[in-house]
Amino acid sequence: MTFSQDHKDLVLTLRIIKRDPLAASGTIIAIAFLAVAAAVTIFGNSVAPYDPTAIHLSLAFQPPSFQHLFGTDNLGRDVFSRAIEATPVDAEIAFMIVGIASLFGLLFGSISGFLGGYVDEVFMRVTDLFLAFPSLVLAIAVAVALGPGVTNVILANLVVWWPVYARLSRAGALTLKETQYVEAARIAGLSKFAVLLEHIIPNNISPILVYGTLDLGNAILYASVLSYLGLGAQPPQSEWGRMVFDGQVYLTSAWWISIIPGLIILGIALGFNLLGDALRDVFDPRYRK
Amino acid sequence: MSDPILSINDLTIAFETSEGKYSALNGVNLKINPSEIIGLVGESGCGKSSLALAVIGLLPVPPAKVLHGSITFKGDNLLKLAENGIEKVRGTGISMVFQEPLTSLNPLFTVGEQISEAITVRLQREGSAHTKSSVEAEGIAWLRKVGIPDPQGAFHRYPHELSGGMRQRVMIAMALSASPTLMIADEPTSALDVTTQAQILKLVRKLVEEVNASVLFISHDLAVVAQIADRVAVMYTGMIVEEGPVVEVFEKPLHGYTQALLGSYPGRESSREPLKVIPGQVPNLTRIPLGCPFHPRCVRAQDKCKTVRPLLKEVWGHNVACALY
Amino acid sequence: MGILLGVVAILFLVFRVVIPDPAKVWAGPRASQQTLAALTLRFHLNAPLYMQFYYYLNDLLHGDWGVSPVSGQPVFQSIVQYFPATAELTSAALIITIALGMPLGVIAATHRNKPADHVARVTSLAGVASPPFLLALVLQFVFVFYLRAFPDSGGRISVFVTQPAQITGFFTIDSLITGNWPAFVSSLQHLVLPAVALAFLTLGLMSRLMRASLLEALASDYVRTAKAKGLRKYVVIYKHALRNALAQPITGLAVYVAYLLGGSVVVENIFSWPGIGRYAAQAALNFDFPAIMGTTIVFAVCVVAMNLVADILLCLIDPRIRLG
Numbered sequence: 001m002t003f004s005q006d007h008k009d010l011v012l013t014l015r016i017i018k019r020d021p022l023a024a025s026g027t028i029i030a031i032a033f034l035a036v037a038a039a040v041t042i043f044g045n046s047v048a049p050y051d052p053t054a055i056h057l058s059l060a061f062q063p064p065s066f067q068h069l070f071g072t073d074n075l076g077r078d079v080f081s082r083a084i085e086a087t088p089v090d091a092e093i094a095f096m097i098v099g100i101a102s103l104f105g106l107l108f109g110s111i112s113g114f115l116g117g118y119v120d121e122v123f124m125r126v127t128d129l130f131l132a133f134p135s136l137v138l139a140i141a142v143a144v145a146l147g148p149g150v151t152n153v154i155l156a157n158l159v160v161w162w163p164v165y166a167r168l169s170r171a172g173a174l175t176l177k178e179t180q181y182v183e184a185a186r187i188a189g190l191s192k193f194a195v196l197l198e199h200i201i202p203n204n205i206s207p208i209l210v211y212g213t214l215d216l217g218n219a220i221l222y223a224s225v226l227s228y229l230g231l232g233a234q235p236p237q238s239e240w241g242r243m244v245f246d247g248q249v250y251l252t253s254a255w256w257i258s259i260i261p262g263l264i265i266l267g268i269a270l271g272f273n274l275l276g277d278a279l280r281d282v283f284d285p286r287y288r289k
Numbered sequence: 290m291s292d293p294i295l296s297i298n299d300l301t302i303a304f305e306t307s308e309g310k311y312s313a314l315n316g317v318n319l320k321i322n323p324s325e326i327i328g329l330v331g332e333s334g335c336g337k338s339s340l341a342l343a344v345i346g347l348l349p350v351p352p353a354k355v356l357h358g359s360i361t362f363k364g365d366n367l368l369k370l371a372e373n374g375i376e377k378v379r380g381t382g383i384s385m386v387f388q389e390p391l392t393s394l395n396p397l398f399t400v401g402e403q404i405s406e407a408i409t410v411r412l413q414r415e416g417s418a419h420t421k422s423s424v425e426a427e428g429i430a431w432l433r434k435v436g437i438p439d440p441q442g443a444f445h446r447y448p449h450e451l452s453g454g455m456r457q458r459v460m461i462a463m464a465l466s467a468s469p470t471l472m473i474a475d476e477p478t479s480a481l482d483v484t485t486q487a488q489i490l491k492l493v494r495k496l497v498e499e500v501n502a503s504v505l506f507i508s509h510d511l512a513v514v515a516q517i518a519d520r521v522a523v524m525y526t527g528m529i530v531e532e533g534p535v536v537e538v539f540e541k542p543l544h545g546y547t548q549a550l551l552g553s554y555p556g557r558e559s560s561r562e563p564l565k566v567i568p569g570q571v572p573n574l575t576r577i578p579l580g581c582p583f584h585p586r587c588v589r590a591q592d593k594c595k596t597v598r599p600l601l602k603e604v605w606g607h608n609v610a611c612a613l614y
Numbered sequence: 615m616g617i618l619l620g621v622v623a624i625l626f627l628v629f630r631v632v633i634p635d636p637a638k639v640w641a642g643p644r645a646s647q648q649t650l651a652a653l654t655l656r657f658h659l660n661a662p663l664y665m666q667f668y669y670y671l672n673d674l675l676h677g678d679w680g681v682s683p684v685s686g687q688p689v690f691q692s693i694v695q696y697f698p699a700t701a702e703l704t705s706a707a708l709i710i711t712i713a714l715g716m717p718l719g720v721i722a723a724t725h726r727n728k729p730a731d732h733v734a735r736v737t738s739l740a741g742v743a744s745p746p747f748l749l750a751l752v753l754q755f756v757f758v759f760y761l762r763a764f765p766d767s768g769g770r771i772s773v774f775v776t777q778p779a780q781i782t783g784f785f786t787i788d789s790l791i792t793g794n795w796p797a798f799v800s801s802l803q804h805l806v807l808p809a810v811a812l813a814f815l816t817l818g819l820m821s822r823l824m825r826a827s828l829l830e831a832l833a834s835d836y837v838r839t840a841k842a843k844g845l846r847k848y849v850v851i852y853k854h855a856l857r858n859a860l861a862q863p864i865t866g867l868a869v870y871v872a873y874l875l876g877g878s879v880v881v882e883n884i885f886s887w888p889g890i891g892r893y894a895a896q897a898a899l900n901f902d903f904p905a906i907m908g909t910t911i912v913f914a915v916c917v918v919a920m921n922l923v924a925d926i927l928l929c930l931i932d933p934r935i936r937l938g
Contacts, residue, residue, distance in 0.1 A: 133621065133914045134872035134917055137913050138910055145906075221745050228747055229895060245747075262745055265745045347838060376844055380844025384842065395839075406843060
């Protein structure tokens with residue numbers, strides 16, 4: 001794609017975001033999420049109003065109030081601060097999963113679609129096999145096998161994440177293969193490898209980017225389920241899914257401990273979904289006013 | 290001369306798009322008489338299909354907007370009818386055959402089921418009693434009439450099991466079995482090979498006489514129109530620029546565009562000369578030139594052509610929209 | 615068939631080859647040296663790869679799926695025991711997905727950009743973006759605790775009611791068949807909330823897909839022809855467009871089952887529903903690898919089976935596809 005085309009798309013995206021309240025809220029949520037994650041990474045826990053690790057048993061089970069926006073948990077820790085502390089963890093997990101999976105899928109799928117024939121057959125069989133699993137369960141299985149920890153959560157999810165990107169890139173490569181400038185490039189004598197590098201892969205990037213944005217939301221959902229099951233970051237590091245699990249026991253007496261982190265996850269996932277939808281409307285060739 | 294069955298008066302329709310207002314039809318004036326075949330020719334994008342869809346009420350109305358004009362059919366202004374009013378006109382009043390027979394037939398239903406629908410609509414509106422078998426019998430009869438071999442078998446087949454030519458015959462059968470007063474055919478032969486094309490044209494001529502319908506036959510192909518039409522209307526940038534009996538218009542074209550169209554037609558010049566191409570390009574429909582829309586490309590253009598928009602007027606037996614007459 | 619083999623092969627590769635130290639994983643984090651040694655022998659971990667694969671397949675087919683270090687029970691037996699509960703819950707959720715999701719999508723498409731459409735889209739969005747535990751917990755909180763509208767005892771049926779005779783394994787169906795009214799009511803009461811919580815995601819997906827699919831069909835050429843024939847609006851929509859629009863949702867069903875199975879891990883745990891999902895959740899919490907492996911295999915088989923069913927359904931509605 002030429003620079004002017006990208007520029008036009010960007011302008012169109014911004015116009016849409018400005019105009020459509022849903023897209024706007026999505027963008028705001030996504031940016032807020034990233035901002036908080038960055039803030040905590042850089043400045044540490046001082047960003048939060050209270051120390052998330054501080055235990056004050058006397059303050060336990062306070063419902064949400066002005067002093068404690070999300071209330072306090074069973075150990076008297078401020079839930080709001082814990083939620084903030086947890087932000088960069090999920091941000092990191094989500095970006096790593098989507099980033100690596102999309103990169104790998106991009107290469108895998110582009111090569112498969114472009115080369116076609118035997119290679120394509122084999123590659124696609126493998127992809128289909130991975131897609132035959134219920135992805136959440138497989139991710140859990142791998143995470144259990146690897147053991148707890150953030151890195152293992154990322155690895156476990158990568159296993160189930162890449163096939164979709166491979167499929168997407170392959171579809172893109174198949175279409176691009178038939179375009180005139182690829183044909184021209186081949187006639188001009190460009191090697192298959194060069195065509196892949198210069199034409200196929202760069203042009204596959206925008207659909208991947210669009211889907212990836214939407215997908216960040218999914219990644220956060222999966223990461224939260226894994227951490228809910230105890231497979232992610234370990235205590236005392238807080239993580240939203242984990243907070244839900246820990247707070248479950250107190251559901252009837254202190255619902256905010258488990259429900260609010262759940263709502264946060266919903267909110268962030270929603271934000272990325274809306275943003276992704278808006279992006280897709282821009283890039284979808286069938287987009288009409 | 291009896292009253293025209295369809296009268297389009299000064300029809301102006303625009304599309305609102307993100308790139309601006311796109312004038313699809315600019316003051317179209319056309320009359321269709323009973324039992325006549327009128328051809329509508331023009332290049333792609335001149336508004337022929339928009340006109341057809343407007344008449345049968347299938348223009349997507351949010352992006353499209355009727356700015357001016359009327360379409361009178363049997364005394365009613367079709368543009369003023371509500372959705373169920375127009376529904377009643379479709380099929381038995383005005384029916385349509387589309388260009389792409391494969392995608393225009395529902396792949397999940399048999400040919401028989403689809404033609405039965407058209408017949409049943411007619412019977413219901415007439416108030417006639419009918420049974421499944423009587424409808425089926427009539428359907429098969431129609432399939433035979435349009436020249437489909439083994440009409441009984443075809444009746445029970447699915448669209449994808451038939452060839453392109455067969456499918457188009459089915460579409461014609463569907464359109465005519467409803468006994469319409471006017472049948473609109475939008476490029477019905479463009480997707481077919483030349484031999485099948487000729488067969489279909491002959492078929493349409495014959496059947497239309499039988500059923501006593503009029504046809505609005507739309508095509509970009511002048512030769513096809515010459516074969517089938519009684520009268521022809523030439524369209525350019527959403528307006529009719531010339532209109533009259535087909536032989537006259539083709540032998541003695543008066544409008545610059547018609548002349549250029551006929552001149553660029555292969556076979557009319559000796560094969561040594563290069564194909565004559567009409568200079569310039571069709572204007573962007575969001576920016577139609579003032580005055581006569583064709584003047585930038587017309588070899589005989591004069592100053593007054595730039596400012597005055599000519600209306601259709603009768604000259605030497607047929608109608609022309611040109612300031613030079 | 616080939617897919618099944620491939621699935622099994624992938625599992626083998628991932629878990630025996632790629633993961634370091636498989637014996638430790640199988641034995642659990644608290645295993646002794648002896649257990650490790652015994653396992654290494656049993657799974658022939660020192661043998662060449664192709665031999666390992668052979669033993670692996672052999673074990674699988676013979677129902678020897680290992681023993682859970684946590685429960686001490688053979689995995690295969692546990693899974694068989696818990697299977698009907700999950701089947702019932704997943705089927706109920708699937709029914710909700712279809713019965714609510716499809717109409718919602720149809721309404722959204724036919725009332726495009728009007729309030730009904732917006733409501734449908736918001737619901738779908740909420741369903742798609744929700745973590746599986748959220749609605750489950752909220753429903754529990756609101757209906758069980760707050761409103762006391764549903765029973766608290768967890769499980770599939772009240773402890774005060776006799777379980778129906780085991781015919782299909784589905785408490786609801788079995789109690790209906792045997793005329794056991796109290797069992798039917800009780801099992802239904804226990805089924806509703808978890809099924810709704812489980813179905814939330816797929817409901818959202820189905821409604822979106824149905825909407826998109828129907829809109830596509832409504833924009834097609836054959837719908838234009840149907841209108842041109844003078845057919846009435848609702849005939850055009852419900853006879854012509856809808857039939858064609860069903861293809862995508864049917865294909866989607868197989869994927870949705872995969873999502874339902876995944877979600878069951880969380881939902882069953884929250885509602886103490888004695889199914890494979892809860893078994894898997896407990897396994898994850900305790901790092902019980904054999905149990906999780908068994909679950910993965912069984913779920914994968916279910917998804918493959920569901921794909922087959924979807925293919926068959928597609929053949930039935932689309933005459934262009936014939937089994938080949």
